[in-house]
Amino acid sequence: MWLLQLIPTSWLEFAAVAILVVGVVLFFAGQILKHIPFFKQYNLPMRVIGFILLLLGAYFNGGLGVELEYRERIQEMKDRIAIMEQKSQEENVQIIEKIVTETKIVQQDTAETTYLIEQMKEQINKQGCELSPDVIELYNEGMIGRGKE
Amino acid sequence: MKLLALIPILFLIGCASTTVPVTMNFPQAPEPLLEQPESLEPLPADANQVSDLLQNSTVNYGKYRELQLKFEQWQRWYKTNRRLHEETTTNEQ
Numbered sequence: 001m002w003l004l005q006l007i008p009t010s011w012l013e014f015a016a017v018a019i020l021v022v023g024v025v026l027f028f029a030g031q032i033l034k035h036i037p038f039f040k041q042y043n044l045p046m047r048v049i050g051f052i053l054l055l056l057g058a059y060f061n062g063g064l065g066v067e068l069e070y071r072e073r074i075q076e077m078k079d080r081i082a083i084m085e086q087k088s089q090e091e092n093v094q095i096i097e098k099i100v101t102e103t104k105i106v107q108q109d110t111a112e113t114t115y116l117i118e119q120m121k122e123q124i125n126k127q128g129c130e131l132s133p134d135v136i137e138l139y140n141e142g143m144i145g146r147g148k149e
Numbered sequence: 150m151k152l153l154a155l156i157p158i159l160f161l162i163g164c165a166s167t168t169v170p171v172t173m174n175f176p177q178a179p180e181p182l183l184e185q186p187e188s189l190e191p192l193p194a195d196a197n198q199v200s201d202l203l204q205n206s207t208v209n210y211g212k213y214r215e216l217q218l219k220f221e222q223w224q225r226w227y228k229t230n231r232r233l234h235e236e237t238t239t240n241e242q
Contacts, residue, residue: 077171084237085174091229092179095222099181102218110211117203124200131197139202140191143209 009068016064020057026050176230182223187212
């Protein structure tokens with residue numbers, strides 16, 4: 001049935017009704033005309049072909065109603081997905097803007113603080129508290145973990 | 150004429166054989182959220198002053214704040230996309 005997706009709706013409607021009508025006409029014409037001498041020889045093929053077309057027409061008409069309903073729902077779903085993708089994209093843009101803006105602020109903060117520490121270096125170190133290698137090692141272990149990458 | 154009884158049966162079979170071929174792509178996360186996080190900077194072995202420790206802590210706190218920001222934005226991205234997904238699929242029959 002997915003092949004039906006490729007055919008325009010108006011064509012499908014026309015084809016389904018046309019097959020059904022031709023089937024009905026052929027089938028009942030075969031029934032009626034079987035008593036007329038000239039048509040008598042065509043009676044059986046007309047009825048067989050008419051009956052097959054009648055069955056096909058019934059099948060297509062049954063499927064067509066559902067097909068049209070599904071087309072409507074598919075379009076509705078596609079519209080919703082398009083809206084969702086657009087909103088998601090807009091959100092991504094906002095997130096990127098926020099990250100870029102706030103990262104700059106954080107980096108400025110860090111730079112200002114490190115600059116202040118550099119300026120106040122003598123004052124800070126005046127207490128005479130020196131870091132021993134053990135302190136540095138412990139500090140680094142606390143930061144990167146004891147697994148030592 | 151009995152064969153005509155097949156007509157309503159075929160009509161109903163035709164009704165029942167349609168599927169909906171609509172798929173939804175997984176939303177793309179913003180590029181900055183997919184970057185590798187920076188590692189913290191260890192204190193150099195030749196650092197022996199408190200100011201060195203302060204400098205190092207400040208730089209690492211900055212890195213933590215950057216990661217915190219990205220983590221919060223990950224949560225925001227997830228919540229928004231989850232809400233959008235629910236809004237899109239909730240009324241689907």
